Amino acid sequence: MAPRRHLGPTPALMGLEALEEAGVTRCCVPSGDCLRAQQALNDNDHVLICLDDLRDTVRVTCNNDGCHSGRYMHRECFDQWEQTVLAYLKTCGRARSWSERQRHQNLWTKKGYDLAYKACACKCGRGHLKKDLDWMPPPPTSRIFGRLEDMDASKKKKRKSKPQRPSLSINTNGHGMGSEIRARAGSLSCSSTGSSSPPSSGSEPSVSPIHGHCKRKNKMELNERIRIGGGANGIFTRRLDFSSFNALPKNKLNSYQIKTEDEGNHGNDDTRCFILSTLASQGRSKVQCVLCEEQLLVFDRYPLVDGTFFLSPRQHAKSCIEVKVEGRTQFLTVVCMGCLEGVNGRGIACRFCNQKWDGSSLVLGTMYSYDIFAAMPCCTERIKCNSCYKPVLHPAQRLNFFSDYSHMVPCPHCRTLDTHFVKPLGFCYSRQMARALHVAWP
Structure with missing residues (x-):
């Protein structure tokens, strides 16, 4: 009889260092058991996180230098745990007045984490966890896909057919080095196959993070950016990289500050479809900033523009596009990233x-369904009736939601029904523009 093979300790009994030497690690979710462990029972291959493929994981850091509980969570485990932290944040101090979006945006920044860290206790018992916003999942190693290519041939292939994936990169002293900031696994792929939303790409192949079978593009094509075929007459630009966001502070290069993926299945996002179909019907591939009048390219995938769109009941400029939303007349308006951030004067x-x-707190590349200028009244003049010029609200009173400031409300004095908080920009604001108004930023 053949000698019995020694199997060694099971993964459940192995230490973290031993597991990592074997190329795997445990999910470090602190609240309860790993969701995959509950589903898979004894299937350790499914439960353990493979360090060669971290695309479906989230990295966290513990402020205890001696922590040995792990650094990665399955995405579904992290999402569930994050909800418990958000529920705690909802009960904390100034966060009680924040909207759900604000709490989600601020949670892992200093503004929100200082309030919620007590709900982020690590399994080690001596530290607190925090999501690593600067971390990006590295590309899977070749052994994940069973490739047995010769090293020299592999290098040549990479040089010839390197996938042209969009990436959020930070250029350092003019060199091409950078770090790609990803929203979620697979969210930064060039296109979604099977998408029926406008514009759908009929001639441009999708770019997979695994298989990089993209055709080689010459420098001129890259500089001019690839025009997509198919839906919406192919007028919108295919974004090849996120270098235009390099001027943002490093802590804003994340999926909470920059919209990078669709909300709907297979790319059928209502907001994106609405914007692109509206612009396509008017043959517009560019839009104009309502403040500095800079021309902005519109892209076929998120982030849709280097700035943000919003809907207003008032036409702030001739470039604003009239649309019908739920039977109401609105105007599609855009503000560029430079004016949102207030850079260069x-x-x-x-x-x-x-x-x-x-x-600067607004999410880039998407659209708000309300007037972003009316949503933050700074003084009594901003809340006066458009007819009798008396305050519609008490100076200390605030409405529940930002969108409420864009709705029709009756004046308590003259009973006039109007969007009283939406004022003409020239009436309530003065410009603080740089000398060279139309110079590209940065």
Whole structure:
């Protein structure tokens, strides 16, 4: 009889260092058991995280230097745990007045984490966990896919057919080095196959993070950016990289500050379809910033623009596009990233209280369903009736939601029904623009 093979300790009994030497690690979710462990029971191959393929994981850091509980969670485990932390944040101090979106955006930044860290206790018992916003999943190693290619042939193939994936990169001193910031696994692929939303790509092959069978593009084609075929007459630009966001602070290069993926299945996102179909019907592949009048390219996937769209009941400029939303007339408007961030002297300030308008907290590349200028009244003049010029609200009163400031409300004095909080930009703001108004930013 053949000698019995020694199997060694099971993964459940192995230490973290031993597991990592074997190329795997455990999910370090602190609240309860790993979801995959509950589903898979004894299937350790399914439960353990393979260090050669971290695309479906989230990295966290513990402030205990001696922590040995692990650094990675399955995405579904992290999402469930994050909900418990958000529920705790909802009960904390100033976060009680935040909207759900604000809590989600601020949770892993200093603004929110300082309030919620007590709910982030690590399994080690001596530290607290925090999501690593600067981490990106490295590309899977070749052994995951069973490739047995010769090293020299592999290098040549990479040089010839390197996938042209969009990436959020930070250029360092003019060199091509950078770090790609990903929203979620697979969210930054060039296109989604099977998408029926406009514009759908009929001639441009999708780019998979695994198989990089993209045709080689010459430098001129890359500089001009690839025009997509198919839906919407192919007028929108295919974004090849995220270098235009390099000027943002490093802590904003994440999926909470920059919209990078569809909300719907297979790319059928209602917001994206609405914007692209509206612009396609008018033959517009570019839009104009309502503040500095800079021309902005519109892209076929998120982030849709280097700035943000919003809907307003008032036409702030001739470039704003009239649309019908739920039977109401609205105007599709855009503000560029430079004006939102107030860089190089760009920006606007209230004519009455001289407070500068700040749009740096808004998510880039998507659309807000309300007037973003009306949503943050800074003084009494901003809340006065458009007819009798008396305050519609008490100066200390605030409405529950940002969108409420864009709705029709009756004046308590003259009973006039109007969007009283949406003022003409020239009436309530003065420009603080740079000398060279139309110079590209940065």
